[in-house]
Amino acid sequence: MTRHLDKSHFEPKLSRRGFIKGCTIAAAALGLSDEMVPRLVEAAASAQKPPVLWLHFQECTGCTEALLRASHPDVGRLILDMISLDYHETVMAPSGNQAEKSFKDTLEKYSGKFICVVEGAVPTKDGGIYCKIGGRTALEIIREAAPKAAAVIAIGTCASYGGVQAASPNPTGAKGAGDVLGMPVVNIPGCPPNPIAFLGTLLHFLTFKRLPELDQIGRPLFAYGRKNHDQCERRAHFDEGRFVEQFGDSNHMKGYCLYKVGCKGPETFANCPAVRFNDVDVWPVSAGHGCVGCTEPNFWDTHSPFYERLPGVKIPGTGGIVHDVDSAGKKILGIAAAAAGIHAAVGIGKRIVKGRGKSDEDV
Amino acid sequence: MTYQSRYAWSVLFRLFHWAFALSIVTLVVTGLYVNSPWTNTVLEGSRSFPMATMRYLHFLAGFIFASAVAVRLYLWLFGNRQEKFWDSAPITPRNIRNLFSTMAYYTYLTDRHETRLGHNALAGTVYLATIVLTLIQLVSGFYMLYPESVFWQKWGVALFETQQQARFIHHLLMWYFIIFAFFHLYIVIWNDIKSPEGLISSIFCGRKFHRSSS
Numbered sequence: 195m196t197r198h199l200d201k202s203h204f205e206p207k208l209s210r211r212g213f214i215k216g217c218t219i220a221a222a223a224l225g226l227s228d229e230m231v232p233r234l235v236e237a238a239a240s241a242q243k244p245p246v247l248w249l250h251f252q253e254c255t256g257c258t259e260a261l262l263r264a265s266h267p268d269v270g271r272l273i274l275d276m277i278s279l280d281y282h283e284t285v286m287a288p289s290g291n292q293a294e295k296s297f298k299d300t301l302e303k304y305s306g307k308f309i310c311v312v313e314g315a316v317p318t319k320d321g322g323i324y325c326k327i328g329g330r331t332a333l334e335i336i337r338e339a340a341p342k343a344a345a346v347i348a349i350g351t352c353a354s355y356g357g358v359q360a361a362s363p364n365p366t367g368a369k370g371a372g373d374v375l376g377m378p379v380v381n382i383p384g385c386p387p388n389p390i391a392f393l394g395t396l397l398h399f400l401t402f403k404r405l406p407e408l409d410q411i412g413r414p415l416f417a418y419g420r421k422n423h424d425q426c427e428r429r430a431h432f433d434e435g436r437f438v439e440q441f442g443d444s445n446h447m448k449g450y451c452l453y454k455v456g457c458k459g460p461e462t463f464a465n466c467p468a469v470r471f472n473d474v475d476v477w478p479v480s481a482g483h484g485c486v487g488c489t490e491p492n493f494w495d496t497h498s499p500f501y502e503r504l505p506g507v508k509i510p511g512t513g514g515i516v517h518d519v520d521s522a523g524k525k526i527l528g529i530a531a532a533a534a535g536i537h538a539a540v541g542i543g544k545r546i547v548k549g550r551g552k553s554d555e556d557v
Numbered sequence: 558m559t560y561q562s563r564y565a566w567s568v569l570f571r572l573f574h575w576a577f578a579l580s581i582v583t584l585v586v587t588g589l590y591v592n593s594p595w596t597n598t599v600l601e602g603s604r605s606f607p608m609a610t611m612r613y614l615h616f617l618a619g620f621i622f623a624s625a626v627a628v629r630l631y632l633w634l635f636g637n638r639q640e641k642f643w644d645s646a647p648i649t650p651r652n653i654r655n656l657f658s659t660m661a662y663y664t665y666l667t668d669r670h671e672t673r674l675g676h677n678a679l680a681g682t683v684y685l686a687t688i689v690l691t692l693i694q695l696v697s698g699f700y701m702l703y704p705e706s707v708f709w710q711k712w713g714v715a716l717f718e719t720q721q722q723a724r725f726i727h728h729l730l731m732w733y734f735i736i737f738a739f740f741h742l743y744i745v746i747w748n749d750i751k752s753p754e755g756l757i758s759s760i761f762c763g764r765k766f767h768r769s770s771s
């Protein structure tokens with residue numbers, strides 16, 4: 195059996211065709227007309243590659259993985275081709291002292307010119323001792339590097355808003371880069387984020403010498419300007435009231451809307467349905483699983499249970515017994531009705547005991 | 558003891574009340590549907606649009622609700638004496654005294670109570686809290702309705718951070734309104750039985766029977 199292998203996956207050099215394809219994908223994501231493609235190409239091909247410091251903190255390297263291998267190989271290589279990746283713990287050749295030297299050199303030589311990319315959350319509790327690299331805490335490293343950068347890009351939900359590390363009870367006091375630094379940061383959240391969002395931001399910066407327009411929580415509008423729900427291919431089923439009641443039921447097989455099994459598309463800003471992941475053009479909903487809303491702050495705490503619409507409410511004073519909102523509401527309404535019943539009974543009882551008594555007229 | 562029929566509630570106030578009450582009933586029913594749609598269209602290619610219709614009704618009622626609140630805020634400032642903010646909010650010595658005496662009256666500790674043409678101060682306090690919660694309900698609602706608008710995003714992010722939190726609080730507040738409506742109806746009926754003021758009909762015709770001191 196012969197298997198056709200796409201040789202481009204192994205070609206170390208990016209072909210011109212792949213290069214232009216990558217720029218065109220980015221232009222489309224940015225909403226630029228195709229007339230702008232040559233300008234993006236020019237900026238991406240410029241001999242002066244901007245140096246990039248890529249800092250890894252509390253993370254799983256999934257963002258880097260998603261960027262470098264999973265999807266369109268052209269996109270990953272285009273990014274590597276366009277920048278000079280001076281420091282990136284996963285892919286750089288030097289290690290140990292040499293690695294730290296290239297970190298220092300970049301800071302000194304390109305102060306004010308390099309791009310600082312942050313991957314992973316920064317623990318802040320107990321002086322930040324829960325994440326150390328070369329004997330220094332993540333907190334020290336980011337505070338040294340970020341203020342000298344031309345731009346700081348947080349890649350992934352952890353670097354943007356803390357992610358799973360910051361989920362309750364957040365034992366290490368993990369925070370996103372923007373919170374730690376107290377300065378504006380471009381957030382490219384997602385778990386992992388779509389490589390196109392990162393590529394688009396980078397190309398925008400290189401071409402126009404400024405960052406793309408951001409929303410209220412630092413996300414580029416070109417990628418995070420709309421809700422998934424408003425671009426979803428199952429939206430017609432939502433409007434028409436055709437829902438999956440249970441995973442694996444006949445409605446699920448027919449591809450109906452996943453709203454009733456907890457899809458968080460209606461609460462999530464991202465462009466997954468439009469840009470999709472990997473070369474096979476999927477995103478969770480197209481594969482039959484609801485969106486969990488991984489591009490939103492605190493999604494581990496507020497979007498879970500992932501298979502229900504809303505989180506439960508803790509009943510105070512019960513040691514954390516959790517009720518779903520509506521059963522809690524119904525119970526309170528029941529208590530209210532009982533209280534009103536008792537109140538009315540007392541009134542009637544009093545009237546029976548005292549007779550008609552002093553009513554309003556006699557006061 | 559003589560009672561006089563006196564004009565308490567302006568037409569605008571009564572319009573506010575019924576727009577508010579009826580829109581809330583609609584919002585609760587359609588909101589519960591949006592949370593967990595209890596129908597499931599089985600026939601593909603039919604055109605019943607239950608979710609789209611329910612959401613449309615929810616938003617329509619939402620705008621009526623918002624207009625009613627705007628009218629109430631206007632009446633706080635420019636309404637007649639009973640409708641003004643100062644007349645029932647627990648901020649003047651007269652109202653604070655009335656707040657406690659009303660509590661005593663409602664818990665059967667005394668039969669004495671000040672008759673007022675407007676709301677008693679306990680009612681005033683609850684209505685004030687209701688209007689404040691109404692504003693939060695409006696912001697969360699409009700933030701969900703216009704997710705791409707910068708104006709609502711600023712408010713939404715400041716108050717709730719994410720759409721999901723806005724939705725959660727929107728849903729919790731629905732339960733406040735349900736429980737408010739329940740107690741409201743109970744206490745209005747209770748008052749109507751206890752004192753011959755014609756309280757319930759006053760919200761239809763605007764006139765109350767007021768005990769004159771003469």
Ligand code: HEM
Pocket residue numbers: 574577578579581582629675676677680684687734737738741742745756757758759760
């Ligand atoms: C058939 C049902 C209802 C009747 C007979 C009724 C009657 C009344 C009456 C008599 C008042 C004036 C009470 C006073 O002086 O303190 C009043 C005020 C009020 N009612 Fe209702 N009501 C009804 C339903 C509702 C519902 C469903 C709501 C909303 C959930 C509502 C919200 C209010 C509010 C907010 C006020 C205070 C108005 C203000 O801001 O001054 N009512 N209602």
Ligand code: HEM
Pocket residue numbers: 460503504581584585587588589591592612615616618619620622623694695697698699701702703724727728730731734
């Ligand atoms: C007392 C007033 C209101 C009540 C009780 C109410 C109730 C609800 C409920 C229960 C939901 C479902 C949320 C969930 O659990 O998933 C909802 C959704 C929503 N409501 Fe309201 N609501 C009220 C006022 C408003 C107003 C004033 C607006 C603004 C126009 C509004 C806009 C929305 C929107 C946009 C949604 C989300 C619908 C969707 O994404 O499909 N609501 N509401």
Ligand code: SF4
Pocket residue numbers: 422423424426427428429430432450451452453457458459460479484485
């Ligand atoms: S599957 Fe999710 S995102 Fe798609 S229409 Fe249904 S609720 Fe919205």
